Amino acid sequence: MIQAGVIGVGQTNYDSKRRDVSMAGLVREAIDKAMLAADIEWDAVDAVVLGKAPDMFEGVIMPELYLADAIGAVGKPVLRVHTAGSVGGSTAVIAASHVCSGQFKTVLTVTFEKQSESNATWALSPRYPYSPHINAGAGGYFAPFIREYIRRYEPPEHIGWKVAAKDRQNALKNPLAHLQIPGIDEKMVSETPMLWEPLRYLESCPSSDGACAMVITSEDRVGSRNVAWIRGMAVRSEGTLSAGRDEVNPQGGIDCAKDIYQQAGIQNPRTEIDCAEIYVPFSWYEPMWLENLGFCDLGEGWKLTDEGVTAMDGSLPVNMSGGVLSSNPIGASGMIRFGEAALQVMGLAEDHQVEDAKISMGHAYGGAAQFFAMWIVSSTKD
């Protein structure tokens, strides 16, 4: 297979309302930063891949055409990806696949959401005939899965608070992060209102505006650039209501992780992966995904969190950037995980850099915990 690597990551700052820019201006801000970091001009871009969550979120149908000028896609092959919340991750995988195919040398990929122009909870919960309007949103959908996790393994209540506080403490070291809450700690989280029992307000992700872009190129075009080599990447999906599906520990996530570990030659992810950006929009998803991704046995994930293993100074830092709990421009949230994983192995993560990070993981999930996208990036090619 043709080797591909990330040579530029560009992110906007994330905020509840980026009223200073249009949708076009928002995506272009991320693209300009990614191309500057990659040190390339437009003529080097062979194709453009755009991802975002449902068109209903902003009410723009086929945004890849609406934004064609801004994303530089006029006269170039363009593809739009949509896999719900995992879309940022699957967009990265698909963009990299274009390079690995040999058909394209350099691909620009961008993802975004401008939640201030709409209301994602509404878009996820339309008023259908014959049924009452539930209007539960994502938190209401995932809360029962979290309840079941707690029933199975009996972790203490403070695990969720601990994840929520840890990710927001990390966000204080990332100037792009949306939520900046000085003095955030477990007590502050525990005193916020219950939104979707057992999830409290500060255990939930915010609604953000933002975009993330990456430039992915083939080995022969890397030159002397700093590069995050893509050592393994995969996507998996499963049905929303498939019989026998385990929503707490979905098979799609297990299979996707095994696939990328095998591609990357990783035997023991817990010791071989230096840090990870995992899609945690609600606090309890950190321990749940640690188990699903094979970092530990079932029922052991909450212990890793509790022991501080996933903290900045732990042996497996998770969500150094502050994660989805600190910034959630939905369509971009997965790509931010993938891009932040790349920045770590490129040594460009600044104040939230994990010292000597060589191998990192980017992870995204979406839909009813049914779509998965993951990659392993490394500072070395083999």
Added chain:
Amino acid sequence: MNDSKINLLEAPFELSYKYKRSSGPVMSKFFEGLSQKKIFGTKSKAQKVFAPAAEYDPDTREALTEIVEVGPGGTIESWSWVNSPRSHHLLKTPFAFALIKLDGADTAMLHMVSDCDESDLSIGKKVLPVWSENPTEAITDINYFILES
């Protein structure tokens, strides 16, 4: 089961929501200009003028930030006559949808030409805007264009 006895149900389902749009600095200037009876375009490094204002040049991909005033007159590049306007049309009397290249611009803008007969229209005819007296910072701040007398 006898299918003829099934009452086939049908229920109304209206999907609607009020979105918001942040126009950004370039398009905000364009729409604000309309409310002041001015038409703004954007100029590229190669001196190409886009009107209505565009945020990005589709060919060079550059961000367009230089605002220039164009028009208010322009030239008909092409048109399509609407002899019997329907309820959803903004004008109630016969009119043309027209591509109008405003004076000083290199691209055309879609608008309407009215107060004329179909036989008065031809490609290359000069037009002038008729401004709304109740501007709302929207493209409808130009009611329509009329033929230059």
